Each structure stands twice: as structure tokens, then as C-alpha cells.
Amino acid sequence: MDLPFGKELPQLDVLIVGAGLSGLTSGVKILAKEHSLNLKILDECSKPGGLLGTQGLRFVNKEQTEMINFMSQLNVTLRVREEDEGANLERCWDLDRGLLAAPVKFELRRYINMLDLRMKKYSSLRFRFRKRVPNMERHIRSNLFFEQSRKFMFNLVELFSGLPANEINFDEFMCLCSSCGGLSVIIDIYFKMPKSMMDVSCKKLLDTLIEKLHDIEILKNVKVVKVKHFKDYVEVTNSIGKPYTAQAVILAIPWERVNELQFEPPLPKQYFKPSAHKDRSKKLLTQFFMRYTKSHWVYQGYSGHFLSVEPFVVGYENQPTEYSGYMMHSPDESNSVRETVLEMLAENFGEEMQNPLEYQEQTMELNTTLSSPQTKPWLRVIWSGSSTVATKNRNLMGGAVESGIRAAVSALYVVRPQVVSWRDLQEVQDRKLYEGISLSRVSALLSRINLYNFTFYSVFVIGLVFLLNFGYGQSA
Ligand SMILES: Cc1cc2nc3c(=O)[nH]c(=O)nc-3n(C[C@H](O)[C@H](O)[C@H](O)COP(=O)(O)OP(=O)(O)OC[C@H]3O[C@@H](n4cnc5c(N)ncnc54)[C@H](O)[C@@H]3O)c2cc1C
Incomplete structure (x- = not known):
């Protein structure tokens, strides 16, 4: 594809769109390899973190090796829980x-x-x-x-x-x-969330990532709508028409959001996956966090581990006296999440649950995953994100970290190839895939x-026997 020559000198070396776990991981990895690079991160939300949220816990199984290694590099403790905790x-x-x-x-x-x-x-x-x-x-x-x-x-x-x-x-x-x-x-x-898993505090993880990125600007409430690919740089435009130019751009956003962007020249066919689901009504997910004077659930004999199938609510004890979880709901139920959740918890753990000392919630759209992982960049435009790129631990934190590291290496390859070592390339090889269970x-x-x-055929056979019996009785 012939790309036009741009007339500008790019303002940035790398621009990262999306301050979720994958975008922030890319930022940390790039700076760790080459601190002198000029980097910026944009996100359409008012807080960084994306689906990670800002409160509560996340659970990590042993197979999420990228996540475990990255956490040890960041010095973030993955807590191994005690076997008899709340047993x-x-x-x-x-x-x-x-x-x-x-x-x-x-x-x-x-x-x-x-x-x-x-x-x-x-x-x-x-x-x-x-x-x-x-x-x-x-x-x-x-x-x-x-x-x-x-x-x-x-x-x-x-x-x-x-x-x-x-x-x-x-x-x-x-x-x-x-x-x-x-x-x-x-x-x-x-x-x-069994005891065999490790857990990590979302707040601690997010604070550490942001601390590592303190030298670079993370711009919030900036929604990217357009991507223009020139021969030697990329221009990204936000919803109010402000352009940002960079030698390489990492789009650390879900694939369905990539499909909403306007690309110039149009995105090559191999990347374009027309969505058959454009007009569907999306469910939202609200993550909640509460603090109490005591752990009322424990006084009722419960570990706090909560599941309601309808409405769909999951809850767990974050720390003694802190409670977290999430509720999946339609957009018109967004204003009543707090009331619904507190009522359900009060019904099960006692009326005191209605009056938390602190209550926070964060509502987001779930990422849709309906295509193969997009591991190949489009020249200077590099894809990232757990739902978009990860080949292993997709839609999990391990996938976000894997894709973030892969995107960082691809971006460095464009802007500073000399700092990319064979070890970095080895790190981003396609992972061993799932081998099934026995x-x-x-x-x-x-x-x-x-x-x-079993029930269907039993009812059918019993019905048939009954009808035959009845018919036989009538004719006799
Ligand atoms: C309730 C819940 C519980 C979970 N629990 C676990 C768990 O226990 N263990 C685990 O491993 N995983 C868990 N996950 C999954 C994990 O949190 C996610 O896979 C991971 O955080 C995804 O990170 P990401 O960076 O790929 O995507 P996202 O977090 O979605 O980040 C994308 C970012 O891009 C921004 N963005 C999108 N479009 C634009 C645009 N046009 N312009 C600018 N910015 C844009 C968004 O605002 C967002 O911040 C959970 C997920 C949820 C929802």
C-alpha cells in the first residue's frame, strides 16, 4: 500500500491510545528499554485503568506467567492466600x-x-x-x-x-x-476465586504502574476518533479535532472500538472484520467497592463470597471490613445499581450492609471478543489489548500484559530498533497454546x-406409552 508523505515532524516517538492494563504495560516496558523516548498516553475515560477498575481484587492463576513475571518486575506482591483462611x-x-x-x-x-x-x-x-x-x-x-x-x-x-x-x-x-x-x-x-489462586489489589497495581510512568503525560477524557497513516508517522485525532503525531501508535483498545475509528487510508482488508453486532443493546458492568465498620458477612457465618444469578451480582471480601464485586445490567438500570446491590447484601448479610462508611462504583462496557487475535501491526499502527491481541489468557490480565509487552517491542522496533534484543523478541513469540484437560x-x-x-426422552416415552395404553383401552 502506498502511503502519503506527511509534512510535519512528529511531536512524539510513541503515542499509546488506551490507559487500560495493556496500554500502561506498554508504557512501562518502553520506558524501561529506552527512557529518553517521548511518550504520551490518551484515554477516553476520566480515570486510567479501564476494565481493571480502581478498587477490589483481581485473581491470577499460575498459567498467567507474563502477569506473574511483570508483577515481580514491578515489585507488586501477588498474595498467596492461606489455605485455612475463612475455611x-x-x-x-x-x-x-x-x-x-x-x-x-x-x-x-x-x-x-x-x-x-x-x-x-x-x-x-x-x-x-x-x-x-x-x-x-x-x-x-x-x-x-x-x-x-x-x-x-x-x-x-x-x-x-x-x-x-x-x-x-x-x-x-x-x-x-x-x-x-x-x-x-x-x-x-x-x-x-479458590485459595490456589493468587490475588492482587487493583489499586496497588494501578498506583504502581502510574508511579512508574510519572515522567510521561496520561491525558484523560480524550477520545480518539481518527487515525491517519503517513509514510513516516501517524496522526491521531481526538473527538474535538486536536491532532497528535507520533512515529508509532499503539492502539491498546478493544477491537470493536478499533472498528469505530476512521482510518485514512482505509484499514487493509486483512484487518477489517465487519461486525454483525453493531446495533445490539450492550450490557454494562458496574464494579462496586464498600467499606464498613466491621465485616457483617462474617458475623452471619459467611465468607462474603456472594453470587446471585438474577440480577447477576458477584461479591467478595476484599479485606476484613472492605467489600467488592460487580453487577452486570442493562444501561437503564445504571442508576439503581447501588440500591439493588445493597438491598441484596442486606437480605443475606444483615441490615447493616445498607449503610457502608464508603461506597464507590465504576460503570464500563465489556470488551467484545469475536475475532482471532490481531498480532500483526499495520506498519506504524500497533494493536494491543487483552481482548484484541492476546493469544494466551485472552480477556484476562495475563493477556493484557502479554499484548502490552508485544506492542511495546513492536513500537520499539519502529522507533529504536537498536534497543530491541533477541530476548525481547523471544519474549513475544506466540505462546504455547492450551492443551486441554484430562x-x-x-x-x-x-x-x-x-x-x-434424559428428561425430554423420558417424558416422550412415558407420554407415548400412556397414549398407546389409552388408545388400546378405548378400542378394547
Ligand atoms: C469484573 C471483571 C473482573 C475481572 N477479574 C479478573 C481476574 O480476576 N483476573 C484476571 O486475570 N482478569 C480479570 N478480568 C479481566 C481483566 O481485568 C481485563 O482483561 C484487563 O484489565 C483488560 O485490559 P486491557 O488494557 O486489555 O483493556 P481495557 O481495560 O478495556 O482498556 C482499554 C482502554 O481503552 C480506552 N479506550 C477505548 N476506546 C478508546 C478511544 N477511542 N479513545 C481513547 N481511549 C479509548 C478505554 O477507556 C480503556 O481504558 C476481569 C474483568 C472484569 C470486567
Whole structure:
């Protein structure tokens, strides 16, 4: 492609669009390699951090090696939790309650095992679009019998892929899960948070990243709308028409947001993925944080670990007396999140939960993941972001760090190739992909028992026998 020559001298060496975990990681990595570079970061929000949020905890499994190494370079402690911490306290989950709790959990476990066993065939890099593959809503409905387990799975699909279950097909969802080590891992990270995982404070992580970047400007409330690629630099324009020029630009934003940008010359075909989901009504995610005088949940005999399937709310103890979590909701419910969450917590943990000493919330759109990772830059425009580029731990923090480091190395390759070592290149090689799980024979066998089919065929056979009996009785 022939690019036009620009008339200006670029103001910056590297411009990073998006101050989420991936954008900030790129900034730290670039400065660590070459401190003299002129860098700037832009974000459309009023606070940096993106999906990371500013409060609460994030959970890291051992497979997120990029994240673990990066945290040790930053001197941020990943807390390994004590085995007996809160061991006698119960969790407070919708799924544990009622007469149907046991069969609901049984069929959910069976379904999750079944998907995990099939995961080996799927790869995040392939992201195949086979025709005649059911969407996840149909797949869930035809494999799960109880409404409670279906709703749990619908929430999980939407939380993780950013798309409602009827807009992502089975193959796409499986490719996405395979890039994170399987569905059980996702469930552990987003819902169960087992003791085998490490945790990290979002605030501590964000403060450390910003501290490392104290020499460079992070501009907030700047929404990028246009990217103009010249032969020797890139011009990025914000929503009020202010241009920023740089030798290389890292777009550390979700792919659906890349698709909204105006590119000049137009983005080459290999990058352009027309979205069939432009007009869908998006769900929002509000992360909340509360501080109390005491941990009221502990006084009720609970560990604070909370899950409601409808409305979809997840909560956990951040530290004794601090409580965090998130709620997925439609845009018109945004103003009532606080009321809904506090009421639900009060119902379960006591009326005192209604009156926190401090309450904070942050609402955001979930990132949509519906394409193969975009690992190849477009000359001086480099893609980044956990949902956009990561090949491993996609849509997780490990993916954000992996893509941030990869983007930093690509940008350095454009502006200061002499500082890029073979070690840096080795670090950003495509990662070993998920190899699948192995289950015991019994679990594998159990995972094949489909309660939905079992009930459907039992009712059918009983009905048929009844009709035949009835017909025979009439004719006799
Ligand atoms: C509730 C929740 C819990 C999670 N828990 C865990 C966990 O326990 N463990 C784990 O590993 N992962 C977890 N994750 C996932 C992890 O937080 C994310 O994968 C990671 O933070 C994504 O970072 P990112 O930089 O790729 O994207 P983002 O955080 O989405 O950053 C993108 C940034 O770009 C900005 N932007 C977008 N468009 C523009 C534009 N046009 N102009 C300027 N700026 C723009 C946005 O404002 C945003 O700040 C969780 C996610 C959520 C939502």
C-alpha cells in the first residue's frame, strides 16, 4: 500500500491510545528499554485503568506467567492466600440453595466438564466460523434442563465474551475459552476465586504502574476518533479535532472500538472484520467497592463470597471490613445499581450492609471478543489489548500484559530498533497454546449424562406409552 508523505515532524516517538492494563504495560516496558523516548498516553475515560477498575481484587492463576513475571518486575506482591483462611465460613451462592440445588449443580458441572473435554479441538488462533453451528443460547438450552443453571451459563458467556449467548456461536466461544485454559479456569477466576489462586489489589497495581510512568503525560477524557497513516508517522485525532503525531501508535483498545475509528487510508482488508453486532443493546458492568465498620458477612457465618444469578451480582471480601464485586445490567438500570446491590447484601448479610462508611462504583462496557487475535501491526499502527491481541489468557490480565509487552517491542522496533534484543523478541513469540484437560473416567462418563435429553426422552416415552395404553383401552 502506498502511503502519503506527511509534512510535519512528529511531536512524539510513541503515542499509546488506551490507559487500560495493556496500554500502561506498554508504557512501562518502553520506558524501561529506552527512557529518553517521548511518550504520551490518551484515554477516553476520566480515570486510567479501564476494565481493571480502581478498587477490589483481581485473581491470577499460575498459567498467567507474563502477569506473574511483570508483577515481580514491578515489585507488586501477588498474595498467596492461606489455605485455612475463612475455611469454616460458608459462601453465599444462589446455586447452593433450594431443593433443586444438587441437580442444578450436578448438571452445571457435567456441562462444564463436557465443554472442557472438547476444548482440545479449539484454538484461540483459529477462531473458526463454521456454518450450522448452534449459538451458545441454543447449545445451553439443549444441554441444560434447569432454568437456574441456564441463567448461570448465559451470564458467564456474556461476562466473558462481552456478547449475549445468542450472538456468539459454540465454536467461537470454545476458541475463546481455549485461549484461557478452559472454562473451569474462567469460572474459578470470575466466580469461585479458590485459595490456589493468587490475588492482587487493583489499586496497588494501578498506583504502581502510574508511579512508574510519572515522567510521561496520561491525558484523560480524550477520545480518539481518527487515525491517519503517513509514510513516516501517524496522526491521531481526538473527538474535538486536536491532532497528535507520533512515529508509532499503539492502539491498546478493544477491537470493536478499533472498528469505530476512521482510518485514512482505509484499514487493509486483512484487518477489517465487519461486525454483525453493531446495533445490539450492550450490557454494562458496574464494579462496586464498600467499606464498613466491621465485616457483617462474617458475623452471619459467611465468607462474603456472594453470587446471585438474577440480577447477576458477584461479591467478595476484599479485606476484613472492605467489600467488592460487580453487577452486570442493562444501561437503564445504571442508576439503581447501588440500591439493588445493597438491598441484596442486606437480605443475606444483615441490615447493616445498607449503610457502608464508603461506597464507590465504576460503570464500563465489556470488551467484545469475536475475532482471532490481531498480532500483526499495520506498519506504524500497533494493536494491543487483552481482548484484541492476546493469544494466551485472552480477556484476562495475563493477556493484557502479554499484548502490552508485544506492542511495546513492536513500537520499539519502529522507533529504536537498536534497543530491541533477541530476548525481547523471544519474549513475544506466540505462546504455547492450551492443551486441554484430562478427567477421571467417572467424571468423563458423568459429563455425558445430559439431564435435558434424559428428561425430554423420558417424558416422550412415558407420554407415548400412556397414549398407546389409552388408545388400546378405548378400542378394547
Ligand atoms: C469484573 C471483571 C473482573 C475481572 N477479574 C479478573 C481476574 O480476576 N483476573 C484476571 O486475570 N482478569 C480479570 N478480568 C479481566 C481483566 O481485568 C481485563 O482483561 C484487563 O484489565 C483488560 O485490559 P486491557 O488494557 O486489555 O483493556 P481495557 O481495560 O478495556 O482498556 C482499554 C482502554 O481503552 C480506552 N479506550 C477505548 N476506546 C478508546 C478511544 N477511542 N479513545 C481513547 N481511549 C479509548 C478505554 O477507556 C480503556 O481504558 C476481569 C474483568 C472484569 C470486567
